[in-house]
Amino acid sequence: xxxxxxxxxxxxxxxxxxxxxxxxxxxxxxxxxxxxxxxxxxxxxxxxxxxxxxxxxxxxxxxxxxxxxxxxxxxxxxxxxxxxxxxxxxxxxxxxxxxxxxxxxxxxxxxxxxxxxxxxxxxxxxxxxxxxxxxxxxxxxxxxxxxxxxxxxxxxxxxxxxxxxxxxxxxxxxxxxxxxxxxxxxxx
Amino acid sequence: xxxxxxxxxxxxxxxxxxxxxxxxxxxxxxxxxxxxxxxxxxxxxxxxxxxxxxxxxxxxxxxxxxxxxxxxxxxxxxxxxxxxxxxxxxxxxxxxxxxxxxxxxxxxxxxxxxxxxxxxxxxxxxxxxxxxxxxxxxxxxxxxxxxxxxxxxxxxxxxxxxxxxxxxxxxxxxxxxxxxxxxxxxxxxxxxxxxxxxxxxxxxxxxxxxxxxxxxxxxxxxxxxxxxxxxxxxxxxxxxxxxxxxxxxxxxxxxxxxxxxxxxxxxxxxxxxxxxxxxxxxxxxxxxxxxxxxxxxxxxxxxxxxxxxxxxxxxxxxxxxxxxxxxxxxxxxxxxxxxxxxxxxxxxxxxxxxxxxxxxxxxxxxxxxxxxxxxxxxxxxxxxxxxxxxxxxxxxxxxxxxxxxxx
Numbered sequence: 109x110x111x112x113x114x115x116x117x118x119x120x121x122x123x124x125x126x127x128x129x130x131x132x133x134x135x136x137x138x139x140x141x142x143x144x145x146x147x148x149x150x151x152x153x154x155x156x157x158x159x160x161x162x163x164x165x166x167x168x169x170x171x172x173x174x175x176x177x178x179x180x181x182x183x184x185x186x187x188x189x190x191x192x193x194x195x196x197x198x199x200x201x202x203x204x205x206x207x208x209x210x211x212x213x214x215x216x217x218x219x220x221x222x223x224x225x226x227x228x229x230x231x232x233x234x235x236x237x238x239x240x241x242x243x244x245x246x247x248x249x250x251x252x253x254x255x256x257x258x259x260x261x262x263x264x265x266x267x268x269x270x271x272x273x274x275x276x277x278x279x280x281x282x283x284x285x286x287x288x289x290x291x292x293x294x295x296x
Numbered sequence: 297x298x299x300x301x302x303x304x305x306x307x308x309x310x311x312x313x314x315x316x317x318x319x320x321x322x323x324x325x326x327x328x329x330x331x332x333x334x335x336x337x338x339x340x341x342x343x344x345x346x347x348x349x350x351x352x353x354x355x356x357x358x359x360x361x362x363x364x365x366x367x368x369x370x371x372x373x374x375x376x377x378x379x380x381x382x383x384x385x386x387x388x389x390x391x392x393x394x395x396x397x398x399x400x401x402x403x404x405x406x407x408x409x410x411x412x413x414x415x416x417x418x419x420x421x422x423x424x425x426x427x428x429x430x431x432x433x434x435x436x437x438x439x440x441x442x443x444x445x446x447x448x449x450x451x452x453x454x455x456x457x458x459x460x461x462x463x464x465x466x467x468x469x470x471x472x473x474x475x476x477x478x479x480x481x482x483x484x485x486x487x488x489x490x491x492x493x494x495x496x497x498x499x500x501x502x503x504x505x506x507x508x509x510x511x512x513x514x515x516x517x518x519x520x521x522x523x524x525x526x527x528x529x530x531x532x533x534x535x536x537x538x539x540x541x542x543x544x545x546x547x548x549x550x551x552x553x554x555x556x557x558x559x560x561x562x563x564x565x566x567x568x569x570x571x572x573x574x575x576x577x578x579x580x581x582x583x584x585x586x587x588x589x590x591x592x593x594x595x596x597x598x599x600x601x602x603x604x605x606x607x608x609x610x611x612x613x614x615x616x617x618x619x620x621x622x623x624x625x626x627x628x629x630x631x632x633x634x635x636x637x638x639x640x641x642x643x644x645x646x647x648x649x650x651x652x653x654x655x656x657x658x659x660x661x662x663x664x665x666x667x668x669x670x671x672x673x674x675x676x677x678x679x680x681x682x683x684x685x686x687x688x689x690x691x692x693x694x695x696x697x698x699x700x701x702x703x
Contacts, residue, residue, distance in 0.1 A: 127470055143470065170571050170654075171564050171565065
C-alpha cells in the first residue's frame with residue numbers, strides 16, 4: 109500500500125488532487141481511498157488531503173490519519189516554511205513542490221527525493237484560476253506521476269476527464285506540460 | 297447493470313436513496329451531510345430520480361415534511377447530522393407514533409458546544425429511545441446499501457430507521473463501491489404500500505388525542521414491531537445477499553470463533569479493530585471482533601450467544617453518557633446480566649469529536665485490558681497527558697466553602 113499526503117491552501121485544489129490521483133489508480137483496477145482533512149474551509153488556509161493506493165489485488169484499508177506517508181505533494185512552497193509538511197515522510201520518499209526554483213534551492217535535505225515544477229505558471233498559461241490564485245492541482249499531479257510512476261500519465265489524463273469535467277482539456281494539457289517540465293533533484 | 301464507482305460516503309448515500317426510489321426528499325443542509333442532499337437535489341432536478349425535493353427552513357420542518365409525505369403514501373428520505381438530528385427530535389417521535397417507515401441518514405458528528413463537525417456517536421445515541429431502528433455503517437458501500445436494507449425492513453414493520461455513518465471518516469472518504477443494478481434493487485424493494493391512504497374524499501383525522509384506555513396499547517405495538525424488526529433484519533440481510541450479492545446481519549463477528557478477548561465496536565473505527573486483531577494474533581493473542589451493525593433493535597440474543605464464555609470483553613464507545621459510561625458498553629452489560637458464562641465487560645471511551653482511533657489505539661486498549669483484573673465502567677483513552685484510565689473526579693472539582701448553618 110502506498111500512502112500520500114497533499115499540502116495546499118484552500119482554493120488550490122488539494123482535495124480534488126487527492127481524488128483525481130486515487131481515481132487514476134482506481135481505473136487500473138486498484139483499491140483506493142481518498143479523503144480530506146477538513147477544518148472549516150477558507151480560501152488560503154492550509155488544507156491537507158490524503159490518498160491510499162493498495163497493491164494490486166489487495167482491498168483492505170484502515171481508517172486513520174496518514175502519519176508516515178511514502179510521498180508528499182506541496183501545492184504552495186510557502187507551506188515549507190513551517191516544518192509540518194514533511195513530518196513523518198518516509199526516508200527516500202518524494203517531495204514534489206510547486207515552485208519555479210530548482211530542487212536544490214529548497215533546502216529540504218538529503219533524506220528525501222525532491223522534485224519541483226512551476227505548477228502556478230503552467231496553470232496560468234492554461235487559464236486555470238487567477239494570477240492571485242492559480243488552480244495548480246492537475247499540474248502538480250502531472251509532475252508527481254512522472255517522478256513516482258505510481259500511475260501512468262495516460263491514466264492520470266483519463267481521471268482528470270472524470271474528476272475535473274469543467275476545463276478538462278486545459279487541465280489535461282497542464283498535467284502533460286508539468287509532466288514534461290518536472291525537475292528532479294539529485295537522488296537521496 | 298451494477299457499476300463499480302469511486303464515491304464518497306455522502307454520494308453513496310445519495311445513490312442509496314436513488315436506488316431505493318425515494319419519492320419525497322426533504323432536507324436542510326448541515327456539514328458534513330450537505331453533499332448527500334446536494335446530489336439528491338441535482339438528481340431530482342435532472343429527472344434521473346423521480347422525486348419531489350422539498351427545501352425547508354430547518355431539520356424540524358424537514359422531518360415534518362417527511363412525516364406528511366410518508367402519511368400520504370410516498371417513500372420519504374432525509375439526511376442530517378449532529379445539531380440537525382437534535383432539532384428533529386420531536387418529529388422523530390411523530391414518525392414512530394404515526395408508524396411511518398421513513399429512512400434517514402445521519403452523518404454522525406459531535407454535539408456543540410464546543411463546536412465540532414467531526415465524528416462522534418453522541419448525536420444518534422441521544423435518539424436511542426425514540427423508536428427508530430438504527431444501523432451503523434462501516435464503509436462507503438454500506439452507507440449506500442443500508443438505506444436499501446433499512447427500507448425493506450421499515451416498510452414491513454411500519455417503523456422508521458436511521459443509518460449512521462461517521463463524519464468525514466466515511467462521509468468525505470472516496471472508495472470503490474458497487475452501485476447496484478436498479479432492476480435488482482426494484483426486485484428487492486417493491487413500491488411502498490402505506491397502511492392507510494390519505495384520501496380527500498374520505499377525510500380522517502390522524503394524530504389526535506388518545507385516552508388512557510388506548511395509549512398503552514399503541515406503545516405496546518411499537519415495542520412488538522421492533523422485536524419483529526430484529527428477525528426481519530436478519531431475513532432481509534440474507535435476501536440482500538440473494539438478490540444484491542452482499543450479506544448483512546445485525547451483528548458481525550471477525551476472528552471470533554476461538555477468541556478469548558473480544559473487542560466490541562460499531563461504525564468506521566471497526567475497520568481499524570480488524571487490523572488490530574490481525575496484529576494481536578501475530579503477537580499470539582486470541583483476539584476477535586464483535587461488530588454491532590444494528591443498535592435498535594438491539595441484538596440481545598446474538599450478543600449473548602457470541603460473548604458467552606469469553607475471557608474479557610472491551611467495548612469501544614465513541615460516545616459517553618456523563619454520569620454513567622459509554623452507551624454501547626451499558627447495552628452490552630445489560631444484555632449479558634444474569635447470563636451463565638457472561639464475560640467481564642470493560643468500557644472504553646475513545647475518539648470523541650473525531651480524535652483519531654488508530655490501529656495502535658485499539659492494541660493499547662487491549663494491553664490495558666489485559667493488565668486489569670476488575671471491570672471498569674468507563675476508561676478514557678487518549679485524553680491528553682493521561683494514561684488510559686477512569687476519570688479522576690477530585691482533580692477538577694470546584695469545591696464550595698463549608699456550609700454555615702444558622703442555629
